[in-house]
Amino acid sequence: MDNTKRYERLLERYRNGDLERRSFLGLIGAAGLAYGVQTPFARMAMASDVSQVRFDGWGGVVSEAFRRHAFDPYTEATGIRVVDATFSGADEYLAQVRASSPGEYNIAHLSGAFDYARYHNFGLTSELNLDNIPNMQYVMERLTEVYRTITPDALSAVPYNYGTTGLAYNRSVISDEEIREKGAGILIDPAYEGRIGGWGEWRTRIWYGALQTGQDPNNIEDMEAVWDAIRAHRDLALNYWSSGAELMSLLAEGEIVVTEGWSGRIAALQEQGHDIGYYDPPNGYGWEECLFVIAGSPIEACEELLNFMLAPETSIAVAEGQNYPPALDPTRVDLGEKVPTLPAFDPTGTLEGLTFAVPEYWNTNEAEWSEQFSRVQRGF
Template sequence: MKKTIMKSAIGGLAAAGLMFSAAVSYADDTLRIVSWGGAYQKGQSLGIFQPAAKAMGITVKEDTYGGISDVKLMVKSGADKFDIFSSGAGSCASGAAEGVLEKLDYSVIDVSNHLPGMYSDYCAGADIFSVVAAYNTETYGEGNGPKTWADFYDVEKFPGTRAMRNKVDGQLETALLADGVPKEKVYEVLDSEEGIERALNKIRSIKPHIAVWWSSGAQHAQLMKDGEVDMTTGWNGRFDVAKEDGAKVAYDWQSGIMDWEGYGIPKGAKNKDLAMKYIAEMMKPEYMAEFAKYITYGPTNGKVYELGLMEDSRARMMPSHPDNAKYQLTISQEWYAKWRTIAAEMYTEMMTE
């Protein structure tokens, strides 16, 4: 086994799109993993990817990608560009529904200590994050910005420019919550094209105030650092890192939509067996605790808390901490498996109207 660990210069990676040349054959002890770049992948690299590779005595090469659509394209075209990808639960469910993912072997991957619902047949959950409504504290004042999704959509009470994601994931839910739908009824309402259209109409109502449709966590964090918009949807950990870097940004857990990120294997991956063992290694609590030092995304492995691997002050910054989770809607994998493709088409049409 090789002992050399190949590190990518994460800061220089493109935040979206597959950045690969023609497929290259690697040795049996080399894996290729793709994620989202920016502060998130830096934390993954330092806390999980490279320490886990070192423990196994293998080489892991990192790159960025543009999401589950890249996995679908790669598998359907017969290309061979990566062995493992990092994905949100909804996107993973969508990929599984289209048959482009390998079923994970949970006799190899131990998820016995995972929090309930934080893994699926096709993706093993690694961290918990939240979609939140972040705002510029210079515009509204610390603690005086939008706290709920109703606030985010209230352009009279909170005038200013907005930004939303250019993909459907985690966006329709904000609209229905703003429209007064109780969180336990959100996916019931979305379980029809009429319900999806209701959410889209709510977004249309503030569309003149949406200045940017963001495409990555790095972008929405930069929007707040630069003061380019007054508020945006986005991922809590990216905003926390931006705040540490001097951004005037805040958010409230009352606007939280909790989701998990995990690891999957594309259908037909050449190094599937090693990829399965590597995912098993990454599920260990010590890696999740180390990752959480770099960005405020909580562990899916409950042993992190049981063993006291995270300081209490840090644990209270995580979306999954009970004091924060109690406010939040949890993303539905089942809805995304059933509706994501249709909803994504409708969402794109709405954006480009």
């Protein structure tokens, strides 16, 4: 039952004559006393009252879609305000959450595999009651499997969307045939020196390093070859981009002609009329994102919001806005006209065609690889 409605329920009972005036005032007074004796720190720890839920996401077109299609209607329907904040990177956000009081951060749009495991390791998972999220019935099972391997007893997040990090290229410079022929190797092709970009994130660099050296990204056997490929890319690249907005700007303005890029952002560029192609090479980088409820959050209000966001009409509207396919199973839900045309969309509902990172493998190597990448990036 929603805590935010407690006062209204008491008031209604009082007005209906179910509650004596003395009892009503006594209960309101007790609530006031309980509120009053809390310290300011305790109030912060409880994420204030449940008149609001904080959501942190990626900003840009994604945030706009959430605001327009999910948060505003949710607030209108429930009276609970959604405080919409933006983070520039998942790593930075985790550092902020670690340094915060419980309840300060509530729901975040995170990487479904890596971050779920990392947050669990730091004791930041919560326990969702899926009975309160009936729209979970539409979600593809494959997307929740990975979470259940980390937290078998209860989920702390619901899958929300998926996408790929494939090759984005300027079609006036690079043909569709050339990108298919060269695949990930085009990112270390000296012919495009100074016009190559790349995300300055260690996982993506290593994933593509594995592809460039013909290895399975989830089972790399020759790591030194991967580092060499990363060095080659570093020396040929104009710059590493650090955000979706920067990626779009570099491609749109012709600063770079090829890079790996996020499928939704490239679709947005294509919608704007830029002649940018997108290609998922074999074993391309598939990923899923989730709506993660952080420990200490008001669970009931969060479950209510998650259910609202997972409703097919909301989910589809957000997907169309952010250009990433939703987590909804297309064999169970009619996803409309646009979603099936999005890059990375899987009509089977099994996601068998996408290669996802194995979180145990990557998170185990995170400490070593992230630090080594920092050195390689700087010429070591």
